[in-house]
Amino acid sequence: MSKKSKTKKNKPYLIGAGVAVVATLAGLASYTATRPGPSVAVEQQAEERAEQQVAAYPELEKYARRDAADPLAIGRADAPVVMIEYADFACGYCGKFARDIEPALIEKYVDAGVLRIEWRNFPIFGEESERVARASWAAGQQGRFWPFHRAAYAEGAKERGFAKDRLLALAREAGVPDLDRFGRDVDSAAARAAVAADQEQGWSLGASSTPSFLVNGRPIAGAQPMETFASAIESARESARESARREAAK
Numbered sequence: 001m002s003k004k005s006k007t008k009k010n011k012p013y014l015i016g017a018g019v020a021v022v023a024t025l026a027g028l029a030s031y032t033a034t035r036p037g038p039s040v041a042v043e044q045q046a047e048e049r050a051e052q053q054v055a056a057y058p059e060l061e062k063y064a065r066r067d068a069a070d071p072l073a074i075g076r077a078d079a080p081v082v083m084i085e086y087a088d089f090a091c092g093y094c095g096k097f098a099r100d101i102e103p104a105l106i107e108k109y110v111d112a113g114v115l116r117i118e119w120r121n122f123p124i125f126g127e128e129s130e131r132v133a134r135a136s137w138a139a140g141q142q143g144r145f146w147p148f149h150r151a152a153y154a155e156g157a158k159e160r161g162f163a164k165d166r167l168l169a170l171a172r173e174a175g176v177p178d179l180d181r182f183g184r185d186v187d188s189a190a191a192r193a194a195v196a197a198d199q200e201q202g203w204s205l206g207a208s209s210t211p212s213f214l215v216n217g218r219p220i221a222g223a224q225p226m227e228t229f230a231s232a233i234e235s236a237r238e239s240a241r242e243s244a245r246r247e248a249a250k
Helices: 002-009 011-036 038-050 058-065 090-102 103-112 127-140 145-152 164-173 179-186 191-205 226-249
Strands: 081-087 113-121 212-215 220-221
Touching: 002 226, 058 191, 058 212, 081 090, 081 191, 081 226, 090 103, 103 226, 113 127, 113 191, 127 145, 127 164, 127 191, 145 164, 164 179, 164 226, 179 191, 191 212, 212 226, 220 226
Parallel strands: 081 113
Antiparallel strands: 081 212, 212 220
16 A cells, blocks of 8 residues: 555544455455466456455445536436546556446446446556546546547557657547647646546555446456446445435435
């Protein structure tokens, strides 16, 4: 865990429990993903079984911003389920999630008004990670975050790196209209502050690898199968329905 997260003295106990869950799962996801040999499949199955038993922590739901004007979010601000994604454009497993799982979640749940996805830049792989995170924010200032997201996570994009000229090419591919403004925004104090705020939030929750997620306060670590996310979303939706029924009955 980052030293930054150790400075968080005022977290309620339940959030502390959530932090421990996120940190444990994140470490397991990272270890399982990188360990060689045939045991990977067996350990991944164990990881998925462990993840299924992770509870939702209501106090962690407050991290959802639900800002209708947030350019780094997709889906209705009043959707019953919010999935917060902490990810790095230089992360291969984040790219796998972005290509293989996220489009299906958008089609099945976001388009139906059930799910909102809120992106958090969580660069952990050094200078290029920081630079492309700021570039994604800059694209978002012109309403092109999600096209930039798709371009940056396209197959082979990570291998080409995220040098300044490459970021400009990605912005052009994403249809960012004012490339001069984009270039200024990438290096702006506002971009650095926005990325730092997202990153600090991830550290404070105990996230130590990417991607990491909160689904209405339920931690999920790693590029899990579609079934894992669908199960968490359906459970969160049912909980939201039940809460609405209780409120209506008062």
